Amino acid sequence: MLAPGDYRFTSYELGARTNDSRVFSGFLFGSTGSFWRGDRSRVRGGVSLKTGPHLTIGGQVSRNQVSLPVLDGDFATTLLALNVEGAVSRKLFAGAFIHWGNLSKGLQANIRVDWIHTPGSDLFLVLDTGYIIDDTLDPWLDPWTRRMAVAKPTWLKAF
Numbered sequence: 001m002l003a004p005g006d007y008r009f010t011s012y013e014l015g016a017r018t019n020d021s022r023v024f025s026g027f028l029f030g031s032t033g034s035f036w037r038g039d040r041s042r043v044r045g046g047v048s049l050k051t052g053p054h055l056t057i058g059g060q061v062s063r064n065q066v067s068l069p070v071l072d073g074d075f076a077t078t079l080l081a082l083n084v085e086g087a088v089s090r091k092l093f094a095g096a097f098i099h100w101g102n103l104s105k106g107l108q109a110n111i112r113v114d115w116i117h118t119p120g121s122d123l124f125l126v127l128d129t130g131y132i133i134d135d136t137l138d139p140w141l142d143p144w145t146r147r148m149a150v151a152k153p154t155w156l157k158a159f
Contacts, residue, residue, distance in 0.1 A: 120156030
């Protein structure tokens with residue numbers, strides 16, 4: 001628990017990124033600074049591979065080292081992410097974003113399909129789900145944190 005009050009955050013970041021339009025690209029960033037009257041250091045990086053005009057695969061890792069002025073205020077977080085984007089045609093494409101965090105012990109996935117049936121009009125189908133991966137989980141509890149599907153049609157009408 002952090003005490004109520006006003007908090008200021010200062011962060012210094014240094015990083016590098018290659019050209020995202022290339023077949024192989026990547027980035028690496030590091031930062032340090034104040035965080036809720038404590039300190040946080042962060043390193044994050046990622047790579048991306050374009051296998052052609054229809055498929056891009058990327059991965060990222062982020063590591064935070066946090067020190068807060070409270071009991072048990074020192075901890076580290078790790079987040080791993082996978083991003084896949086594909087296109088069957090200029091009218092039908094999909095993307096999936098999957099990530100895992102060491103503190104939540106959860107695997108999260110967001111999958112989106114977009115069909116452009118006429119210019120300016122789309123049908124989006126989205127599946128969003130989460131699953132807890134933890135050996136200590138009570139076997140009587142459902143490990144699924146959420147399961148949601150959404151369909152969103154849009155139409156452009158010119159007057």
